[in-house]
Amino acid sequence: MKAPVSWIREYVDLPADVSTEDLAARLTALGLKLEAIEKSGDQITGPLVVGRVLTMEPEPQKNGKTINWCTVDVGEANGTGEPQGIVCGAHNFAPGDLVVVILPGGILPGNFEISARKTYGHLSAGMICSARELGLGEDHDGIIVLPADAGAPGDSAFPVLGLDDEVIEFEINPDRAYALSLRGVAREAALAYGAPYRDPADRAVPAANDQGYPVEIEDPVGCPVFVARTVTGFDPSAPSPDWMVRRITQAGMRPISLAVDVTNYVMLEIGRPIHGYDADKLTGPIRVRRARDGERLTTLDGVDRALSTEDLVVTDDSGIIGLGGVMGGETTEMSATTTSVLVEAAHWDATSMFRTGKRHKLTSEAGKRNERGVDPTVTEAAADRVVELLTTYGGGTADQGVTVVGTPPAQPSIAMAYDLPARVTGMPIDAAVTVTNLEAVGCVLDKGDTGLTATPPPWRPDLTDPFDLVEEVARIVGYDRVPSVLPREAAGRGLTREQRLRRRVGRTLAGAGCVEVISFPFVGDAAFDALGLPADDVLRRTVRLANPLSSEEPSYTTTLLPGLLKAAARNIGRGATGVSLFETGTVAFPVDHGPAPIYGVDRRPSDSELAKLFEAIPEQPLHLGVVLAGERERAGWWGAGREAGWSDAVGLVRRLGTELGVDVEVVSAARMPWHPGRCAQVRVDGVEFGHAGELHPKVCQAFGLPPRSAAVEVDLDFLMRHARDVTPGPDFSTYPLAKEDVALVVDAAVSTADVEAALREGAGDLLESMRLFDLYTGDQVGAGRKSLAFALRFRATDRTLTEEETAAARDAAVALAAERTGAVQRS
């Protein structure tokens, strides 16, 4: 909402020395937030002065145009006092007229610099300005001719044209629709300064009679009040007065024609949107009803619209002539030949307005006000004001007929205890302050012993609850008076176990050289294809969005890998030689429990209702994804670097397992997007929770990643659920250690984990630890075979082991490995 300060001051007697900044600050403190302060003449640099035309010589040109060679008295503004010679193309003035002159050196909007220049055989030293050139709106028929008393030649034209006017732009919250008018803004200004206020809607109006245009309301809920007035003999070519054009422009709207400008002006002034019909195009009585199935209307913007049975329409005998309160129809539109105007000032149901506007994607200044709620009691005043302005400036006469159908809806009564404002705000607000402030915003109070009953003013449909009244009282007392007090110490239990573990996971990965990223969780078939997922892959079953950002990525993701792989490729593309990234984020899998219910809000849903609500929500586990691409260890003076590979990926999962106290099992698996021979499935207690390994070469290629890039994706929620809760203190022996190394030859397909497991089991309790320290393939063991060398460490808890005991344990280990895996001890 843009409010010219001079217009505000018309309704409120602000002290003369109140600055625009101070006014804006006080109104902001009341809840009308300052967006900007602008001056309409901001883009004009003078000298811009009043001039009197002394002479004008019409000079026909070869191109058929006639220009006027003028001399203009600009007083002392040109430094000489001599008349200024200026060429002017307009003809709507005569010698003796006062005009607006910009002299050489001045700048007009659009950074248009004025200089003395030769044109049409004269040296034209300046320009006689039109409204358009000054950014003051559209031209009617040439340059601005000022009223005879506008000033003397040489006076600055800025104040004369209102170019000095400051305009405050406010951001108006949805609950303060009344401030979408000067009437409302001025009322707040009066409140801010305790200054006297004159309500522009407070005017004597002619009484309703039965000679007005016939109107019938079939839906009094949708349209409680409809006022119709008629003006006849209106001159459609009459211009809007300059002051009106200026104010409409300052308020951010575009002047169009007198009839339209008047309706807009009154809307800005009083807040009530007005619709004007060409009365000669109306046939039969006006009716207001809901649209019927299949009905259509071509609105003023030329769009043919299918109507909904919820839409409120205005009809006459010809059919539908307007979408009530939102936009008129083409057939009864006012035009350049309209001489009879039917003025409609109606009150519309805000919710219907909002729904119709949303349904038809129609936003307008009128709709904006109607859907937020307008004072229902100002329809007659607004219509009368329109009639006044149309007859004053358009020369018509007002019909005697005054149609008023319906009555404004009653205001609610709100009961509130006197101590509620203090109890809610923590400010020492007593009953007297409460009463004063509520009356100041226009509430009518019925005061009891312990509380009051307030009837809010009709322009405040937002006031419905006691807490709404508290806000009114508090904002006038001043939010800056709210004390700063800490609540009592809460008995919190700290972070949850899961929250602590999540931090630990992040730190572990960062400690391992991985950089965390956050990607958008949207995915599409292209990414699934690039990952090489088969058509029936479970990851392709997604939660789809009805209105995705991009049709290429219509779903909430089921995997973190696309985002990670793209981020890795982006880093490589920007010159990184190696990149290790991780992300923890939720993915989503659809559930099939039907739609989520919508419950009422007058009570808490029951536990079973809540359970039904919760179960309709897609499964959203927290995943961890890692991508390792290119150099994992750098080359340097210490020697060669090392490229990332499958073992880095699997190693990270194992490391996390160690951090969280989970025994992670690793088994080989084949799963896209991983390399089928270099993919590990990771499990806890035999249950899979993700995969790690080298990416399939095709996937590296598809994402533009270096060959042999590796990746991890695991269900982090699952892993954290299995995290050890209480770690028992370890019991370890200090007796001497006995070492045994064994080298076992097995078939190449036998997994190390199986050999290890057999050795461990065979060695029994005396085995303290075991570690693979060498892997050999080659001639010495033969093709298709491999040699695994393990270091076994034995120790007893209660004695020093004898050589025989150690050897026996070792032999048992080897024997079981031989039995289970066909291992042969290498001599």
Added chain:
Amino acid sequence: MSGPNTDYDPVEVTPLKSEEVDASRDAALAAIAAATDLAALKQVRIDHAGDRSPLALANREIGALPPQARKEAGQRIGQARGAVNQALAARQAVLEVEHEERMLVEETVDVTLPTDRVPTGARHPITTGSELIADIFVAMGWEVAEGPVIEAEWLNFDALNLGPDHPARTMQDTFWTDPPENHLVLRTHTSPVQARTMLTSTPPIYVVCPGRVFRTDEYDATHSPVFHQVEGLAIDEGITMAHLKGTLDHFAASMFGEGINTRFRPSYFPFTEPSAEVDLVCFVCRGAGVLDGASCRTCRGEGWIEWGGCGVVNPRVLTACGIDAERYTGFAFGMGIDRTLMFRQGIEDLRELFEGDIRFTTAFGTEL
């Protein structure tokens, strides 16, 4: 050797002559002094103090002397050997010190060589920033609550007093899952977590809810369809706006430094009534609006930074969520984590947070 030769006169044994012993001792001492390193000294030790050294050999001859001569010869040899061993030990100590000093010099390396064999990792500033905020509230005894991002429409809107006709519920503002009749949305704020907390627990409630939220905004330097929010909720007996102010002032000071507090401006949110916008004293110019004579860039000269929204929880919300609105009052607040980090860390373009460029993230290390 035979028994004591008590009947004989002293026998001449050349190696035991005083001048011979002195000569051997002097030769040994000279050799010790001449040894310049530990290896040379080791040879000297063998030559002059070893089993086959002159003094050792002389010592063996003592038995050949008549008893009355043995004592004197023994003393002479002993003194000589003592002197040699002492000199050896002293020289050994000196040479060891010299050796160590030389070794330490020789082993000098250039410690300015790079050591970045394994690249450094980092956590995302949104993660660490959220943790910082959580820690500030946990220190006040609050808890951290979380919830799903794909959320029931009822929890995201209705329960929070955003009725069926609230403008935010349109496709223009909110991501809906397909079909929309399933009444599931990508949560537009973390407030449904507050609703869940109220629905599933009883007051007193003090929770802070950081998390990822979604709105169908365009993606540019200051807007993102995916962003992060932190909201707080306190429900207790006797809670007022003053407690809200106190909590936010404490939060501001913890996050931005002592003396940085907040101001309230009246505003409108369906969830709260009364509602306020929260501004933060600019922590760069400390509210002055000017810095080094120029208008402060962080607050654009206003001295205040718009931080978020807050208010007293609307009793309608309490009722919908099963809290006795007669007995309890509450306050709630919310602000953007991304935006808070942008002005706290001086990040110019929001998109940097979501691009995954390691140069951006590693700048923040593992903690904020």
